[in-house]
Amino acid sequence: MTTQETLEQVLGYLPAVLAVLLSVVFITRRVNVDSVLMLIGSVLSLAIAIIWRLLWSSLTEGDEYGSPDYSSILIYQSIRSIASTVAYLLFGVGVFMLVQRHVNTGSPDPLESGGIFSERTEALALANELDALYHGMVLHCVLMIVSLVAAPVVLLVMLASNEEEGAYLIGVLGMVAVLVFGVLFTVKWCKLHYRHWRVAIEQTGFNEFSAGQAVGFLFIPLFNLYWMFRSYVTLSELLYKAGTQPQCGGRTPLINTGTSRTLCVINLFTIIPYLGGVLSLVNIFIWFNVHAQHKRTVTHMLRAETSTPTN
């Protein structure tokens, strides 16, 4: 390998290595959704680059006649490109959330400034924001699923009628729609779940982990099977406890901790091939139900607080 080739390889890795270092510096100082997304995205990106470098030599080795299989190389290249895009997308969303957090420091978030119940208008605004986030999340999820189902159906119909050019266009547009709605849905879900956690922590003084960790650790593969219990069941229990306090209305909260436990248990079985796919479909509805319960309880507490007269 020449010096120029070595230099090119090192330069190729440099941005990914710097992104990992930057994310590590950030996450060691502050664990929240943006830092976790940035770390996962940058580590994945570097891992894909290294794996691709290792794969490349074996792909270009060629068969017994010495000619590489170009169609396999193209397919592997496409898989690598999509995987890199997903990794970079996670990093990009993390950067976007970091920038939003930074530019919004002029008008502090009621949750960040501490004491969400100190100002009635802030509590009411937060309740309205949670409603909007929940409805936005549902809308984007529905649009994502519609794109995911409709695009392949139209594509197959067009391929069957030999309209290949139009079929490719539909395929590209469908994937673009799925990606856009998927990212919007993920961001809204992260914000909603994070805010539920912040309210629960504020109300109960829970200090085993932060709201950022509760959301961020759900992105760690396999570990999230366990973390679902911590993130969802614990939140339901905390909100149940908080909802029974007199200042939050003092009545039995609109929440059932058993639903979130069911969600987490079914989620464990989704790793089973084939059966897992069916269970995931069922779990989508339970997942929405759990979020609806959390949102209902939190907004009830916030609105009850604003309607209680103070001395």
Add this chain to the structure above:
Amino acid sequence: MDYLQLFTSIIGLFPEIIVLLASILYVRKAPGVDALLMVVGSALTMVLSFGWLIPTIPGLNLFSDDVLGEYFRTLSYGSTGAALLFMSGLFMLVLKQVPEARSSSAA
């Protein structure tokens, strides 16, 4: 297969659009060296991405195989430079966001 490559290249533009939007949002709300570096870095990356996209357009044979290698090499250097500019800006933003990181790194 050309369509597959074109498709993956188009999809690859999405993260760059998000990063560019974030940088523009940042420079509009809080103009500074870090914001400018981020905007310049992300805009350059975006422009160079179109450069990667051009040779994958089916039926558009602008370059011979010899020139194509050199073209991709130049793009690669440019993309690395743009990414470094963006990373410098982002690093400054992270330091602003977590000031305690600055003091410990200085120590």
